[in-house]
Amino acid sequence: MTERSSRPLAGVRIVDLTSIVLGPLATLTLAGLGAEVIKVEATEGDNVRQAGSSLHDDMGHVFLHGNRGKQSVVLNLKKAAAREALLRLLADADVFLCNVRPAAMKRLGLGPEALQRVNPRLIHVTACGYGSRGPLADKPAYDDLIQGAIGIPALMQEYTGGAPGYVPLSLVDRVAGLHAVYAITTALYARERSGEGQSVEVPMFECAAHFVLADHLAGATFEPPLGPSGYDRLLSTNRRPYRTADGYLSVLIYNDKHWRAFFQAIGEPEMFERDSRFSNQRNRSLNIHEVYGFVASVMTSRTTSEWRSLLDEIDIPNQVPATLEQLIEDPQLRASGLIGEEHHPTEGRLRSLGSPTYWNDTPSPALSSAPHLGAHTRNVLMRLGYTVDELQTMATDGAISFIADGKAS
Incomplete structure (x- = not known):
């Protein structure tokens, strides 16, 4: 053949x-x-x-x-x-x-x-x-x-x-x-x-x-509508590469395990239970702009390299945003x-x-x-x-x- x-x-x-x-x-x-x-x-x-x-x-x-x-x-x-x-x-x-x-x-x-x-x-x-x-x-x-x-x-x-x-x-x-x-x-x-x-x-x-609509029908999925169209997570202005002390880093703290590990790593282990905005996937979804905003405020405290080492150690997905030139290579x-x-x-x-x-x-x-x-x-x-x-x-x-x-x- x-x-x-x-x-x-x-x-x-x-x-x-x-x-x-x-x-x-x-x-x-x-x-x-x-x-x-x-x-x-x-x-x-x-x-x-x-x-x-x-x-x-x-x-x-x-x-x-x-x-x-x-x-x-x-x-x-x-x-x-x-x-x-x-x-x-x-x-x-x-x-x-x-x-x-x-x-x-x-x-x-x-x-x-x-x-x-x-x-x-x-x-x-x-x-x-x-x-x-x-x-x-x-x-x-x-x-x-x-x-x-x-x-x-x-x-x-x-x-x-x-x-x-x-x-x-x-x-x-x-x-x-x-x-x-x-x-x-x-x-x-x-x-x-x-x-x-x-x-x-x-x-x-x-x-x-x-x-587009598979993501953004949102509340308009239902009859009568539960709310407006538009998926809050994707439209949050805080959903972007986070600024670090010396650059930017893409991070996705996604599930309960990730969030518990993240709070432990930044020295606030009780925050997962104390702050209801973070306590489960549903609450995080309802408060996604504030959730992303909190992470953004924390990320400036360390360099990109420091964050990568820490996040890799606790198994939280992260990626340095690439330029087109870096992507080619x-x-x-x-x-x-x-x-x-x-x-x-x-x-x-x-x-x-x-x-x-x-x-x-x-x-x-x-x-x-x-x-x-x-x-x-x-x-x-x-x-x-x-x-x-x-x-x-x-x-x-x-x-x-x-x-x-x-x-x-």
Whole structure:
């Protein structure tokens, strides 16, 4: 058995008509599990090719990290010949992941019904902004917009006491991208049982709203409400790395055992019983702002190193907050293989991001480097039966483009 064939998704072919972060994260994850991923790009390429740090205009760092292990095929779907090529590609595919709005795909003759006629076993996954059953179904969406729609800026304002703000991550794209991964793998499993493909929606708004509301429904969980929405523990302004005598330390004194040990260590063993705010989990939850505030007032009495030694000794979880530079060099991430190195054919020596999961009976993924735009158009289409002359005609008409002698054709 070869390394490739022993991976969980060996033999699964995915046609990926997505861009930015959500879809590419999903197919990157699936490529790491052994799937073949053919990335279909417009003539101008994935927008994120231009994003972030880069040596060359079409190979920004966000694209490099999100598109390893994929083949790049350029199809201009405004052209009939390109649409026909996509249909031929999908006829032998297992999964089609698309983030073009459904109405636009239907106008191109590429809606779910048309694709099912071409391949009844195809799993058609639409990564959209909003679910089709709601009034916002046709509305465009990006990470910042959905962060606003799910209340992130309002939560940040309540937490910091300042202006509304976004989380400094592509949070919604990455949450929804992981929803797409389990949707695809589950649909593949269902097809093994039924023999039939199906259509699946992965809407950014609903995925991210679930993420927020699972924490913050709070009193609004109940009918009638027991109180307002918003989880007090997560919104307490005292929930932050604690200032020590010489720095900061993240500490979580969580259960009764932890609290008894903490009070003993700071020389106030009777406080657990004496102060009802600390005496059990329920009371601590009801008084969480004051509880965190008390810890904050104590933490300034010792250095970070002194606190770490003491807290480790009494088995209370703690962690020195890392900078991005420290995270990149973290020995745990190096040892686990999450951070490694690769040599890209044109971009040179790069830090690479591996899989965060480890399978004891499956080789770790060895993904190819992120491709240049159209690097695989010729080879993929020739496997579908296109001749060199046909490809040149399509390229001349603007239906496709491919790399020839280091240049796009």
